[in-house]
Amino acid sequence: MSRRGTCAPLPVRFKDWHAIVNYNEAMKRIVAIDIGGTHLRAALFEGENTKPVFHQIVDTRSSEPGVFDRLVGVVESVWPKDGKVEAIGAASPGPLDPYSGTILRTPNIQEWVNFPLSPNLTKHFNVPVFLNNDAKLAGLGEWKFGAGRGYHDLLYLTVSTGVGGGVIANDRLVQGFHGMATELGHTTVDSNGPVCSCGFPGHLEAFASGPSIVKYVNQELASGAKSSLQPNPGLTPRAVADAAKSGDALALEAYGRAGEYLGIAVASFLHTFDPAIVIFGGGVSQVGALLFDPFHASLLKRVFHPRYLENLKIEMAALGDDAGLLGALAFAEISLSELPDQELQDRTHG
């Protein structure tokens, strides 16, 4: 628990307070959507239950055109028969505008450029739709339901095919003026570094994502580095990790380099956000000491005052593949509770 988590609980005035809340909450239904590069997922949640009543997955890409139509289909497949749903929460890769519910551009869905996703879904389903960046929502999900419960200041980093982030500051999701804050993977850590998937040089993602680790190994092999690995465009981060665990020097160096740059970035994130907990999600984070030993060494060298590290927790994410869906659920719940009634009416009717 963070230091503010130790304050006295609020006084409970009614003996059956929990029963009243549970009764009212029981009927609340939210559909959560997770738009991924390979899969579209939708789940119906009821009341306070974080286990979905229905859950469906379809492929994002298909021989048939129309990702939006497939998304509508998967949402309809979890929609309750009586039609009563209060809101849709949606997690998507960015960049996007959460205030207008517009996808600006998203990897793997070429047809969605400046695509008004929330208005289109509202038109179809007649409920408010709350869209946000998938990594931000995974952070929100961990804060509400996962490894970050009880903390007021949290930083979440997913290290996977890309590197994404989310920050909770003083119990609120950091959104920014355009709603595009905390793109932590696109932090410049070396202005002369390799080109990132976004096209700009030296971003954290260009050092620490799974494809970046593989790319580095292939480049070094092509320049004659000795290794048990062979040059191979189909090489996976897992194969590199396996080689590293067998003592392969190049594979160890590839993860060491990723951990080093992760430490450079996280030191800056501590200076900027001063979180109580840093949570790591994503597949690359699962390799353990290969990444985190060099990460810790790099972090300790770069934090400019030891105070940032006092009682700082560094934990692994708890929600796994469900982080996006549960984050979308949390975002819809929070957004519903904060919207003025008139705006809620407007959003419900497009």
Ligand SMILES: [Zn+2]
């Ligand atoms: Zn980038």
